[in-house]
Amino acid sequence: MSNNAWLIAALPLGAFALIALGARRSPALSAWLTILAIGLGGALSLQVLREIAAGARIEQSMEWLPLGHGLGLTVGFQVDPLTAIMLVVVTSVSLLVQIYSLGYMHGDNGYSRYYAAMSLFTFSMLGLVLANSLLTMYIFWELVGLCSYLLIGHWHERPEASAAAKKAFIVTRLGDFGFLLGILFLYWHAGTLEFRGLEEAAAAGRIPAAALTVGMLLVFCGAVGKSAQFPLHVWLPDAMEGPTPVSALIHAATMVVAGVYLMARTFPLLEHSATAMMVVAVVGGFTAIFAASMGIVANDIKRVLAYSTVSQLGYMIMAIGLGAMSAGMFHLFNHAFFKALLFLCAGSLIHLMDTNDLSAMGGLRRQRPITFIATTIAALSLAGIFPLSGFWSKDEILAAAASTNPLLFAAALATVFLTATYMFRLIFLAFLGNPRGQTHDHPEPLSMTIPLLVLIVPSVASGLLGTALFGNPFGSFLEGRAVTAEVNLPVAGISTAVALAGILLAWVLYGDGRVEASARLAARFQPVHTLLVNRYYMDHLYNGFVARIVLGFGWLSNRIDLSLIDAFVNGIGSTTISAATSMRRMQSGQLQAYAWAFFAGTVALAVVAALPLLMGTR
């Protein structure tokens, strides 16, 4: 099966093609095609996982663009433990989200379009995961970006949605530009783009250290954009304009982790550059705390989760930067499940209330008990409470930070505190107290409830895969060798305590759904609150300052273009015209005259060429 792992990606593409070719006329058919394709893909992924666990490794590539001199571009796919894990994560979360969407998107005008885009997205994401070279990956990387654009802008009739879609696309493109430069840079130095070749080149020291650092930092730019790291994180909160299942799948569990995956994939290269590692770790750590702080004040339930996502992605990036790649991937693995669950829960509430506003919710535990329980479990997991899944991976990351960089450790701990606080603020405001808004009195469709129930399982238990208790199967699998995880008891204790303190603070402030607490706090900490609500004025910065620079630069280029380049081009044109005016007398329009001149010239040339020969013979 591993030999044909590309099938996993091809299935959703097939679904997409079928929908685009005609199945779109029937929404139900579109949906079921998508679900079928992904379900099959999921089953195949599990099979691949088994084979990989048994020791199989696959890499196939074919020549795409031979450039001579032994250079050339290839496309292909590879399956190794990292890929296998990602395949399972992507297909399983996708499957649940698609099933969830059956109910959530029911009756939407763009139902088929939604499923078509979802299929295309799944294909792109799986392709990205299967890619065996930076180039192949980059192709799917951009496809993923495109799908994200399509899905964020799904309700394109809403101006905010289309603006958010554009923003996501453009901001990530900024990072992608760096990524592309990095690809070219690495190709320049290594002569190949296949991961294996790059790793060998780096290991053999064929890439100069400085070049490796620059190249990896440029590649990291791509990850910064796609995984919404500071300073390109601004698009992700806005991306919540898309349908909630999209947020759950793309902006929590899959696409945004592409950046993390990229860094994990190129980790063997990254390892060789301490500087790049440092930059990656600092950016990740800073993003973690930076985003968490904004989560505290957000009132839009999905934005809270979005900030949380950014913050957790920061965690993962930081882990990779600290050299704990498998811990980062482990966190990615766990996070995918509980964050998807959180988003689906949020979707369930939004479906019920028709609003994202936390202050309009309240007391929903009675109407949606399952959602309440699921949210609480996922939040506890996210906060890192023993023994839920988040605890294990977060603990590994914290332990790595504690042993290498105290400053980052402090930041991470603060993030743990903030995470616990804003998550439980969300829960208290949404579920406790008395209802504050109108609810639709319709029962939740089964297709929405079941994915929640299913996702609770990995949210609780997926962490066990990485515990020392069971011999850390996850880490061993990923590294391809037996790796023992040690529970760093002091760190675990401290982080649990900090998380509990965060929950306590949330209870003190917002327990029983005291929404008015927000206003009181806002008044009390006016400057900080303003700063946070305005997201550190990052968007203003981009709109005002950066945009002005860009526009100024554009103005300058325009002037240069007009006065220098155009003048030159026009000069050539006018010279040609004046030359032509003097020559046009020869152009009588008589075709035969031209032919005559042509042949007369040919004969003359032949005679001239033959003259020496004739002279010589006579």
Add this chain to the structure above:
Amino acid sequence: MPVDFLVAGGFYTFGLASIIGAIGLIVARNVFHSALFLVVTLASVAAVFVILGADFLAAVQVLVYVGAVMILILFGLMLTPVNLEVPHLASAGQAVSGVLVAGAVFIVTTATLVSVQWPKVVGIPSDAPTTEQIGESLFTTYALPFEIASVLLLVAMIGALVIAREG
């Protein structure tokens, strides 16, 4: 030897016929007659092809030139009936200079052909059927030109349609 003699006889007969056809094409005052002289040339050239061992090409020559191109030309003649007979030659100066240049081309070319030492024949010219060989080289060595030629035909067909309809 007698077979060789037959080949020579055929070559001179049909070569001469083709040249007579070509001259007739130019000299004829009537465009329709010109066209018929062209048929003589084309058919004779096909016969020359057979003598030179290119039987497939000869069949194609007949099929395409006589079957398609000539019919097309005659059709064109019938659709543009004005001035079918009257002015056939350009101004005297142009005619004379044109013939002079053509003659010069012939003399220069022939002089070259005669004086060049051509390489010895590689292998014996065979009269074996050529169809299969041509087909094979068309689809292997010359696959790209073949495809380009097919595209060219398509473009020409569409172009001819468009021009004829809009004109």
Add this chain to the structure above:
Amino acid sequence: MPPAFPPLYPITLQHGLILGAALFSIGLAGALTKRNSIVILMAIEVMLNGVNVTFVAFARQLEPAVLTGQVFALFIITVAAAEAAVGLALIIAIYHLRHSVQIDEANELQG
């Protein structure tokens, strides 16, 4: 090597080449001197045929095993057919415009 015509018999490469040259030149003379565009088109066909004869002669005498010359002659026939189609379409279009097919009357690019 002094220029010398090949003997009349037996037929060699040069016979074919000279026949090709003769056809080409006669066609050229026609193309340069006639006024009727259809006749010019036909003269050009004669030129192409001259080239084809040359190719076939080469194919037989120089590379009997490969037949490159015949393949090229085939391509020339293709091109000639395409040319005839487009050329006649143009002539008919011009005729519709001017009621004449005299080539020296069609000397403006803008109808």
Add this chain to the structure above:
Amino acid sequence: MPSSCFLPAFICDPFAYVGGGLHGALGSNLAEPLPTLILSVAAVAMLTTIIAVVVMSQVWTERRVVAMMQGRIGPNRVGPSGILQPVADAVKLLMKEDIVPFGADRAIFLIAPLIVLVPSLAVWSLVPWGPGLGVADIDVGILLVLGLGAFTTLGILMAGWASSNKYALLGGMRVAAQLISYEIPLVLSAMVPVLWAGTMSLQGIVEAQRGIWNIAILPVGPVAFLLFLTAGIAEVNRSPFDLAEAESEIIAGFHTEYSGMRFALFFLAEYANSFAVGAIASVLFLGGWLGPILPPYVWMFVKAYGVFLILIWVRSTLPRLRYDQLMQFAWKVALPISLATLVITAALVSLTQGSVA
């Protein structure tokens, strides 16, 4: 000598019998190319005679059969059952005055019938009458057959133009457009057996049908046969595609001005062509001279004549098409179908024979 023929050699293959004897007799006295040359001339002369006889029988058959289908008797005065009627007609035509209309392009007017007739006779010389039996078996046979058909068009155009008669001119132009249009499906459908056999030689195509006749190759065989037959009828200007000589519209089309012997030549060519279509169709699709017990040339004749009977049947059954219908059918029906047939055949060949060699 085919194994299926159990009769004495001079019946099974009289031509080879006689020809071989003659060749042996001549060869003892003359240098090599001459016996072959003399025999070839003899064969052509014999073929011409055969054609004349066959055409006469065709004319008689057609008139009788059409009459039968229309509930008439048909010619029944000259000879038993009117069997000598064609002879009488021929004599009548030959004795008529050979008129060249005033204002006609004399030379072309006189040549045109020959340009029509000669290629149709040449087609006959390519037809294989048995294994190794035929005036000429050349490597690109089918291509040459189709190419020779083009001369017919040319001759008709010449006739139409040279008559300086507007009906003749119209008829000629109609023929030209019709033949150009139908030549494409004709060639394409003829390529189906060529692809199947992997050769363009008519003998080779017949040999390739030893196992199964091409018409029986499903699903393309019957379709290609019908297409070939249809296009063939159009190529020989027979009803329902006889617009070139539609009496009700343009009198007699291109041969309006022809009379006497020259008219007879057109007439002869038309029937010779009809029979040639039958013969070529038999070669391409009906297994040519293949058949049990009877000698090959008999089988060939029977099959070709059978196809000709189909032409008669079609003629007396179907009304004449309108010109736009004719063109529409050629370009919008026959052409796409023949292309599809060709593609499917190529696929079949590559599937069943390994590769499209």
